[in-house]
Amino acid sequence: MxxxxxxxxxxxxxxxxxxxxxxxxxxxxxxxxxxxxxxxxxxxxxxxxxxxxxxxxxxxxxxxxxxxxxxxxxxxxxxxxxxxxxxxxxxxxxxxxxxxxxxxPLVSKVHREAERHHARGRHLLLIGHRGHPEVVGTMGQLPEGAVTLVEDAADARRISPPRGAALAYTTQTTLSVDDTAEIVAILRERFPGIEGPGKEDICYATTNRQAAVKAVAARSDLVIVIGAPNSSNSVRLREVAERAGAPRAVMVQRGADLDPAIADGCATVGITAGASAPEVLVQEVLARLRERFAVTTEEVTVAVETVTFRAPRMRAVA
Incomplete structure (x- = not known):
């Protein structure tokens, strides 16, 4: 009972x-x-x-x-x-x-920005994580040697782009908003003439989910992030939760992966899900917690998203 x-x-x-x-x-x-x-x-x-x-x-x-x-x-x-x-x-x-x-489409936008900067003779500094498929794809829009990868603030302080080259930067869409702001500030200080996007490339969904997890982290004894370990935006959510004041933040892929005893001694737990995790997995985690606790829920909403993207037309079956 x-x-x-x-x-x-x-x-x-x-x-x-x-x-x-x-x-x-x-x-x-x-x-x-x-x-x-x-x-x-x-x-x-x-x-x-x-x-x-x-x-x-x-x-x-x-x-x-x-x-x-x-x-x-x-x-x-x-x-x-x-x-x-x-x-x-x-x-x-x-x-x-x-x-x-x-x-x-927001990744495609970054690709087009990279091409535009290259066409104007600028060497591109790409802020992102080495080996991530999005970074591999963006770097692959330009000839080899046309892009320098900047992974963190330390990279931003030590990179040596081609001498005398005009510079531009763009970013992976799923980065930490705060970390990226620090990297951009370092690049702008080192290279005052560097060109950037008219609007930051970190996508609206990443930005909104990080703002939302900050809102719950400050009130939570534990934050549970539902997402995959190879999902950049999900990993960033766990990091952001810890930095925002959660004493502990963990990531699970679905309810079956969660030991509800992890919440023993907690009065309040925050839950979020990465941009590639469906709501059914959130409900799985809630059901798992209900096995051990009398759960009450509260929605903490920082933004309402209405963005939709049209799928391409497909040819008829032959």
């Missing part, structure tokens, strides 16, 4: 979970399967979430890391929401593949 359970107040950060770019990417895969049947190939995880990937795999998606793994059988191939280097669609075109681009 709930009377025998200790009370636990849960603050639900809002916004949380799916963003418009993730929703669009998943719709593209599902519509391709619906129109063309299985299999539909997807280069890299469509979004960084095991639950989403497993669900799409069960529906007929086949995930690969490289186009070389896909046979020449005329089946559609979808490029993930993180974006790809120019060499990937070029290879798909060379092989006559039917390719569908699920790159988030």
């Amino acid at each position: 709930t009377a025998d359970k200790p009370s636990l107040h849960v603050l639900l950060a809002g916004p949380r979970g799916f963003c418009a770019g993730v929703d669009r990417a998943i719709r593209i895969v599902r519509e391709a399967i619906e129109r063309h049947g299985a299999p539909v190939y997807v280069r890299h995880e469509i979004v960084h979430n095991r639950y989403v990937v497993d669900a799409l795999r069960a529906e007929g998606a086949v995930f690969v890391e490289e186009l070389s793994e896909i046979p020449d059988d005329g089946r559609p191939v979808v490029f993930s929401a993180h974006g790809v280097p120019k060499s990937v669609p070029a290879e798909a075109a060379r092989r006559g593949m039917y390719a569908l681009d699920a790159t988030c």
